[in-house]
Amino acid sequence: MKKSLRLALLTVVFSAFSLGGVNAQTTYTVSLNNGATESQKGYFTINAGGGYNNRYTGTYNGTSYTKGLKINSKGSIGFTTSNTATVTVIQSTSNNGTINIGLSDGANSYELNPSAEKKPSYTFSVGTADETNKYREWTISNLPKGTYTLNNAGGEWGCFYVAVTEEAGTEPSLNVNPSKLDLTVVPSTENKTVTSTLTILGSNLTAGATGTISLNPAVDGLSIDPTSFTVGADGKVNATVTLTYAPTADAKGTTSLTATVGDKSDNVEISYSANLEATVLRTISETTTWDFSKTGLKEIKIQPTERTIYSDLGATTSADFAADAISIQLNSTSGNALENGENCRIGSASNNARALYIHPTVAGTIEITFASTNNTKRATYVNGKAVGGDNGKTGSTQITVSTSVVAGDVYISGDNWIKVYKIVFTPAQAETATISAAGYATYVTKGNVDFFGETTLKAYAAKYDATAQKITLTAVTAAPANTPLVLKGAAGDYTLTAATEAPAAVSNNDLKAATAAVNADGSQWILAQLNGGVGFAKCTPNTTIAAGKAYLLIPATTTAKSFIGFGEDTTNGIASVISEEASMKNARVYNLAGQQVNKAYKGVVIVNGKKYIQK
Numbered sequence: 001m002k003k004s005l006r007l008a009l010l011t012v013v014f015s016a017f018s019l020g021g022v023n024a025q026t027t028y029t030v031s032l033n034n035g036a037t038e039s040q041k042g043y044f045t046i047n048a049g050g051g052y053n054n055r056y057t058g059t060y061n062g063t064s065y066t067k068g069l070k071i072n073s074k075g076s077i078g079f080t081t082s083n084t085a086t087v088t089v090i091q092s093t094s095n096n097g098t099i100n101i102g103l104s105d106g107a108n109s110y111e112l113n114p115s116a117e118k119k120p121s122y123t124f125s126v127g128t129a130d131e132t133n134k135y136r137e138w139t140i141s142n143l144p145k146g147t148y149t150l151n152n153a154g155g156e157w158g159c160f161y162v163a164v165t166e167e168a169g170t171e172p173s174l175n176v177n178p179s180k181l182d183l184t185v186v187p188s189t190e191n192k193t194v195t196s197t198l199t200i201l202g203s204n205l206t207a208g209a210t211g212t213i214s215l216n217p218a219v220d221g222l223s224i225d226p227t228s229f230t231v232g233a234d235g236k237v238n239a240t241v242t243l244t245y246a247p248t249a250d251a252k253g254t255t256s257l258t259a260t261v262g263d264k265s266d267n268v269e270i271s272y273s274a275n276l277e278a279t280v281l282r283t284i285s286e287t288t289t290w291d292f293s294k295t296g297l298k299e300i301k302i303q304p305t306e307r308t309i310y311s312d313l314g315a316t317t318s319a320d321f322a323a324d325a326i327s328i329q330l331n332s333t334s335g336n337a338l339e340n341g342e343n344c345r346i347g348s349a350s351n352n353a354r355a356l357y358i359h360p361t362v363a364g365t366i367e368i369t370f371a372s373t374n375n376t377k378r379a380t381y382v383n384g385k386a387v388g389g390d391n392g393k394t395g396s397t398q399i400t401v402s403t404s405v406v407a408g409d410v411y412i413s414g415d416n417w418i419k420v421y422k423i424v425f426t427p428a429q430a431e432t433a434t435i436s437a438a439g440y441a442t443y444v445t446k447g448n449v450d451f452f453g454e455t456t457l458k459a460y461a462a463k464y465d466a467t468a469q470k471i472t473l474t475a476v477t478a479a480p481a482n483t484p485l486v487l488k489g490a491a492g493d494y495t496l497t498a499a500t501e502a503p504a505a506v507s508n509n510d511l512k513a514a515t516a517a518v519n520a521d522g523s524q525w526i527l528a529q530l531n532g533g534v535g536f537a538k539c540t541p542n543t544t545i546a547a548g549k550a551y552l553l554i555p556a557t558t559t560a561k562s563f564i565g566f567g568e569d570t571t572n573g574i575a576s577v578i579s580e581e582a583s584m585k586n587a588r589v590y591n592l593a594g595q596q597v598n599k600a601y602k603g604v605v606i607v608n609g610k611k612y613i614q615k
Contacts, residue, residue, distance in 0.1 A: 080147040084167045087143055089150065091136045099136075100153045105146045112138045174202040174211075174237070174264040176257065182271045183222070183245040187278040187312040188304065193246040198268060200229060200259045202237035211261040213241055219255050219272055221247035231261060247274035279309045282325040285361045290423040293342040294320035300338035303330040307357060313337050326423075327357045335417065343419040345373060346412065352384065355411040356420065362427045363498040367402040368412060369422040379415035386415070404428075404448060404501050428498035433457075435489045438529045442550035444513040445483045448499035452477040457489040461509035462536075464552055464564075471535060471552070471564050478503035484511035484550030486527070511550040518545040525552040528563060535565035 089112070091099065103110045177199050185192055200211070209231040213224055222245045229239040243257070251274045258267040296316035304313075307327045315323040315338070328337050328344065331353040335345040347354030358366075368387075372378040379386050380401055388401025398421055405425075412423065433443045435457075443459075451459045460473035473486060480503050487494075518524065520539040526549070528537030536552050538561075545551055591597050 076149050076151045078147060078149045081143065081145055082173070083145055085143045085145075086165045086167070087138075087140045087148075088165075089138045102151050102153065103140065103148055104151075105144075105148050110140055110143065110148075112140070170204060172202070172204045172235075172262075172264050174200070174205065174259060174261055174266050176200050176259050176266045176268045178268070180269050180271075181243070181257075183243065183273070184314050185245060185247055185274045185276065186314045187276065188302065188308050192276060193244065195242060195244050198241045198243065198257065200237055200239040200241060200266075202231065202261060202264070203235060205231045205235045205237060205261050205264065207231055207233050207235050209261050211237065211239075211259060213257065213259050215255050215257055215270075217255055219245075219253070220249070220251065221245055221274070222255070222270075222272060224257065229259075237261070243270070245272060245274075247272075247276065250274050250276055273314070275312070275314070279311045279324050281309055281327055281357075281359055282322070283359045283361045284322070284325050284425060285427060287427065288322050288325060288358075288425045289320055290322055290326050291320040292338060292344055292421055294318055295323065295338055295341070296321070297338055298341040300336060302337055303332050303335055304328055304337060305331050308337070310337070325358060329353050329355060329357070339419065343371075343421045345417050345419055346414050347417050348413065348415075352411045352413060355413040356423070357409060357411050358423075358425060359409055360405065360425055360427070361407050363404065363406050364425055364427040365402055365404050366410065366412070367400055367422075367424040367426070368420060369398055369400045370414070370418045370420045371396050371398045373417040373419055376416075378418045380418060380420075381413045381415065383411060384413075404499065431496040431498075433487055433494045433496060435487060435491050435494065437491045438534055439488060439491065440527060440534045441487045442511070442527050443485050443487050444515065444548050444550055445479050445481055445485065445496075447481045448478070448502050449483075450478045450497045450499040450503070454497070457487060457494045460486040460488065461506050462486050462511050462550075462552065462566075463508045464510045464554060466554075466558055469561065469564060471566055473566050474508050476506050479506050480504070482513055482515065484509070484513040486511070486550070510552055512553055514545045514547050514549050514551060517547050518551070519543075520545060523553055523555050525554050525564070530563045530565065533565040535563055537563045 087103070091101065101112060103112055181196055181198070183194055183196060185194055211229045211231065213227050213229070215222065215224060222243065225242050225244070229237060231237055251272065253272060255270050255272065256267045257270055258265055295310065296318070297314055300313050302313070307329045309324060309327045311317060311323040315321065317323040328346070330337070330347065332347060335347055335354065338344050344356065346356055366382065368380050370378070370380055380388055382403050382405065387403035388399070412420065429447045431446050431449065433441060435441045451457070459476040459479065461476055463472045463474065465472065476485060478499050479485060483506050520541055520543040522538070522541045524539040524545060525536040526539045526545060528535060530537070539545065539551070589597050589601065591601065
């Protein structure tokens with residue numbers, strides 16, 4: 001069984017190396033408290049406490065060091081020894097300030113002071129002009145078996161070189177590292193084959209004994225080499241095993257690799273997945289989301305030179321990430337198809353080969369959440385056109401921009417490199433307008449609408465001239481959402497065309513939008529027909545104007561007319577309100593002479609321009 005500690009620790013194997021006069025051949029289990037970014041034989045380079053992954057070059061006592069661990073204030077690393085050990089730490093810095101380092105196992109502190117003064121930690125000033133303080137070396141012998149943390153609690157960065165030599169134990173041991181392995185083959189995998197290596201380490205085993213390596217259960221296309229190893233004359237094992245996964249069919253599952261010597265064994269869980277056929281990019285017509293933290297992968301460190309669908313990179317399709325409906329092409333060594341498991345990096349707007357691609361089959365809006373890759377201004381481009389920048393915001397600050405798009409290929413790129421965290425496509429709301437037999441209707445747009453190029457449907461703004469007592473219609477080629485209009489066309493239903501960009505507000509328009517039902521008070525005028533002419537008629541108080549329709553506001557004191565035609569001066573006759581414009585449950589009733597009568601009147605009457613017999 002694996003120790004539970006391994007689940008939280010990163011195992012790093014060191015070959016023999018020289019550091020401050022210490023030669024070691026051992027296994028180091030190192031917990032990188034703030035996220036490992038790289039491991040090197042002999043040294044660790046991590047992002048400790050939010051620091052950078054700097055590499056220092058320096059010389060101490062005639063030995064050159066080219067890599068180190070940079071730990072800032074309150075930064076730390078941990079390591080675990082399986083036996084009594086000797087630890088050597090060399091510190092160097094070019095900063096001016098204070099370093100305060102200590103070593104502890106949580107219960108005990110261990111001496112780091114190289115001077116005669118005994119302290120559990122050591123504080124000193126450092127500076128480039130003081131070679132004495134620029135470097136410090138500590139050696140701690142007979143460090144008990146356990147897990148340790150090396151801390152820098154001072155105010156300055158420090159570059160630390162750490163060597164650990166474990167003393168020989170007496171108990172037989174056998175370990176396979178790492179403790180878990182993932183093998184994934186997707187269409188973007190070169191030659192549809194992946195390889196990985198494992199290390200088998202052991203000590204105090206029977207000299208010359210033969211060990212075996214096996215898979216249980218066997219997996220089609222998964223092979224190991226070698227399948228056995230020999231314990232050295234010193235009772236130790238240091239063997240490397242190569243795993244090759246070359247599947248011939250799609251597959252997914254787990255198996256276990258076991259190394260055995262005598263009664264000692266250790267195993268590794270291996271997850272494998274094969275998806276050999278390339279995915280066809282799925283088109284979209286409904287709301288679709290790509291949250292790059294929900295890909296199902298930690299990162300994808302490749303730069304596709306051709307458009308590659310994310311599902312072919314191993315990403316999984318979910319409600320939060322449509323992996324089969326987005327592709328990426330970078331043609332660069334600078335970007336990554338997925339970075340740090342949370343975002344992707346895309347490049348210059350002038351190069352659509354450094355972009356993300358989607359393919360909506362309907363017009364709509366895309367919303368993009370992004371940030372700069374460094375402390376400079378950045379902007380997002382859609383189909384080569386800038387749609388929003390960070391307005392001076394820098395670094396990791398995320399902002400969201402949006403723009404309208406038409407159906408077809410849509411590519412998203414950046415002003416230089418940007419980090420894209422999330423994209424949401426929302427289809428334009430389908431809009432249908434109905435024209436009555438009179439050939440006119442009023443309508444309030446729900447979204448951005450484009451009337452340009454329409455041959456059977458025309459849209460107009462309506463302007464009321466109080467002096468001339470007439471209404472003038474002005475043609476409109478596009479209108480933003482919530483714009484009240486007069487529509488003209490043959491009777492029937494019309495599907496409106498969504499605009500690809502938000503149009504400017506319509507001018508010369510006195511129409512009001514009934515975004516909700518309006519209870520008329522006598523100042524509202526609604527679309528009506530009189531003697532074959534169409535215009536606006538005064539609406540009877542308490543009449544309900546339906547939501548989605550348009551009307552004019554003309555105070556009762558402004559005109560004595562009850563009907564104003566478009567470009568006409570019609571004052572006589574009975575105006576029939578176009579039926580779909582309002583609910584006329586309280587409509588006026590007229591006799592055949594055109595006189596208004598009440599509901600007690602008996603005989604032929606006219607209501608809403610139609611004849612009825614009122615009994």
